[in-house]
Amino acid sequence: MTLRPARAGRVGGGFWAARQRVNRDVTIPLGGTRIRESGAFANLERAARGSAGGHQGKVFADSDVYKWLEALAWERGRADNGVLAKAYEEAAGLVAAAQAPDGYLHTHTQLTGRERYSDLASSHELYCAGHLMQAAVAGSRAVGDDTLLRVATRLADHLVKDLPADTLDGHPEIETALAELYRETGTRPYLDLAARMVTTRGGETLPLKGHHGPGIRQDRVPLRRATTVEGHAVRAVYLAAGATDVAVETADEDLLAALARQWRDMVATKTYLTGGLGSVWYGEQFGGPHELTPETAYCETCAAVGSVQWAWRMLLATGEADFADLMERTLYNAVLPGLSLGGDRFFYVNALRVRAGANPDDRRAAARGRQDWYGTACCPPNVMRLFSSLGHYLASEDEEGVQVHLYASGEIRARGALLEVRTDYPWDGRVEIVVRETPDRPWTLALRIPAWADGAGVDGQPARAGGYHRVRRTWRPGDRITLDLAVRPRLTAAVPRLDVARGQVAVERGPLVYCLEQPDHPGAIVDDLCVAADPALRDGSPVAGLPAEVVPVLARGRVHAHREDDAGFPYRSADGPREPEHTGPVDLTFVPYYAWANRGAGPMTIWAPMH
């Protein structure tokens, strides 16, 4: 079963429209300024002048420009205006000017004079090329721009012709980009090159670096044989997304089955409740199975973006709701937390727990709070491009009809139909879909019922959680269908092997994962809060310092009592009866995890003990 993206999707109001507004008005302009400050534009200018030396920033600095350009392109597609167009065209012109006569483009290599492709394990030459291609595809699809598309095809043609045989980039990314460029241009050698790279991967051909083995660069096990994801989480999901593109475009069922197997193992054993990926700081890696410690979570924002892209491709390839479920979970709880509510501060790493007393010198500490920007600034523009293109992920179509995957107020145009969606989701579970235009023949409207949505209904009839609720009829303009996703607070626990959550619970509400944050609990530190065994979860009134539409969840709780000897060796006899460990009751206030660290940094937890 293969779905196609809906012809058009547009977010027109509510939760995601507000986030898109902030992205467009604050984050993208800020990104332009920060990228300029980083020297990435200056690198392109120097390369355009044919200068040598003077490269500023990281070897992958070009990719920040490309991801930002991709965001600009999608924004122009949503609503073009002079400011966006001018910024896009100036930057695109600069990129075109920086390209070498034979199509090569990578300013770090051009300015340092290093031999091309001589250090692909670290140079990020093809990684940057991939992001350029994705920006070009966005420009072409969104506004028919061909400036970047010409640059991208010249670069791709150069790679097809001149890239040394069997070479790979240490950081996957170009695979999905080449496949997308093939889709946009029909040039088959681009897909062939992507397919070759996917097949070559895993042969331990990349040189090792430091203490790391080949797995970190996705070069230990060929994808067709792999049973799980491993190594650097961003590289893993980028590669998997590209491999999924290759599998679909080449009708490679074996490869697709292998990818599905890896995805299922990732979800079962290496995914945080938030959808976040990567539990190991050392090498920004996936940990072992069930190694999902909350406070040492890496959960790079880029890995979440890549996970959405992979899941979307698997969803289109299979039509299975699990992929859309993870996509939604990840979007709300692993991508969105990477950006402040104001859109001007960022998390690169997303911890699920921050303890009191974290050392501010510890560079791992989320206790340092959101940052203005990063020396390695991959994450902010990644969020920009995803949010700008969010409308593309709402729905798909196939021979049967239209499938709605994500719920947001707006419009979906697919299979000749135009659907209007009205909802206050995720705060409220009611979603109204009005058919505005429709072909005059039967087709199926498939509505995703998330796995958590026990008690959901469609037009008053029960709809089973976990899958698609399908309504087939000959639709008429003005027809409407009402979905109720039963959004209410719920308690979540983990399987026994996930021992870092043992004896603890999390609060979720609709697609949102919640957390306990220090500002709402002045009487105790978050580290000591427990959920009562009879928690009586309920929606609360707006919380001070957060936007009024944010619905907190209240619960009955307790506070762990500290006994006198708690200041000593923290291990004690477990023989004999245990003394009571808590005082109480206290009122707990859970807020959505994505909204944390917008009222200063400090203790926070997603999991809390239940006593």
Next chain:
Amino acid sequence: MTLRPARAGRVGGGFWAARQRVNRDVTIPLGGTRIRESGAFANLERAARGSAGGHQGKVFADSDVYKWLEALAWERGRADNGVLAKAYEEAAGLVAAAQAPDGYLHTHTQLTGRERYSDLASSHELYCAGHLMQAAVAGSRAVGDDTLLRVATRLADHLVKDLPADTLDGHPEIETALAELYRETGTRPYLDLAARMVTTRGGETLPLKGHHGPGIRQDRVPLRRATTVEGHAVRAVYLAAGATDVAVETADEDLLAALARQWRDMVATKTYLTGGLGSVWYGEQFGGPHELTPETAYCETCAAVGSVQWAWRMLLATGEADFADLMERTLYNAVLPGLSLGGDRFFYVNALRVRAGANPDDRRAAARGRQDWYGTACCPPNVMRLFSSLGHYLASEDEEGVQVHLYASGEIRARGALLEVRTDYPWDGRVEIVVRETPDRPWTLALRIPAWADGAGVDGQPARAGGYHRVRRTWRPGDRITLDLAVRPRLTAAVPRLDVARGQVAVERGPLVYCLEQPDHPGAIVDDLCVAADPALRDGSPVAGLPAEVVPVLARGRVHAHREDDAGFPYRSADGPREPEHTGPVDLTFVPYYAWANRGAGPMTIWAPMH
């Protein structure tokens, strides 16, 4: 209160005698071979010839030679023989020959021609100097050798004269070495230099490196102000040991109080049940308070060695039993696991849990098992020198009498008395002490009763756990005293804030921490084993593949049942009644943690859920 080390202590039989035998017969000779293979001797030879270039190995390669020489020196002190003496003298001669005419010595700097002291943050010049001085002090104390002592004093004199003002080494170590060299030679400027370094530390004078802040090199907060330990664990405890030496020798009560405060916070919030230190791979650091995840434990063997050294110095300075308790815990459960039972394979990092399915490419994975040696080979010779000098840590003396801190068969000579100790500790809790020689006046024999030893007795009278049981009398030759430390299996839990152990228990027996290891549980994987609520802990019969004297602990247990949906998303509703989560019963076999990974590598855990 200040204690002095006993004049002499000798391990003469039982548990530690066997370990010392392996150390002497296997580990130290193997170390010589490996260090030669690493090129560290060749570096000294090249420096002796005045060559330039050709340095092999790490910048701190010299220190491997020095720590190995220190072990040889202590071994010669225990029982000199021609082989040991020849190896020691050859290597010491080589070191002497490598020293520059003005006393400087650091082969990496000498061979590379880098300016001396120009990169102290990374060069380890003073770190290596410190280990040389410790070897020299050992040689002088153990066998009166002055070859190395002359090298060390020339080097120390050079430092006193020529080291640029206010400079520090990125890796502390020289502080304790200079204090010890002062104790050995009486040369006050050595102590003054150590004191200056301890005082200067924490002023953020060392240049930063990579993403790390100043804390990692112990340069963020002056020791007198610090309330906890932070940063690189080995550096932290090495510095603290040196600072304790300085505090004692300069009668600096404020500094000693600050160190005691830091030690107590470390024990309460940053110490694993094993005594292991450092929970963060990234920078080999201490984590935040209660960040003590078992599977991502770093617990570098060197940090455990340094912790024993710091605790010993605090014990001598204060006479408080807590320090000896941690010293013993660390020795058995954090140093000893760093060495295989055969003495020829090593752990640099000591995980407290290894899960099934760990990726063998993950360089963090203890699942890879013990290694033959390491590129950074700091740990193996650190264990060698500690085991060779273990007799020194058994007892101390003061005006009142003799204090026995560690129990091992052998002899203690202190305050004119000679005590014979007979015991099968740690397997058995009975310790018999026979007075062989004694002055003819009253003195106090103080016996440490570990905090875990509830039910202990001395000559049939109850002795309170946690402190020293003191017997004062005029002793006569042939007097004997019998201590019973009530060694039996017990269950241990953690305080609530230590949430990674929530709902779980550990098994201990005497000073030993136990673990569940895969070879003893063929019917289930260790990840799924639980301790029953009525575990009925009891001693077991010898276990296949481990030495016959090792006493396993048996317990009633259960196995977590995997439900069909356990292969999916690992989070599930916690609302409503929970289904039973386990099958059972099964018999659990706990083995001492130090003995793990001697029957192949695989799943292991110290903490197990109690259901």
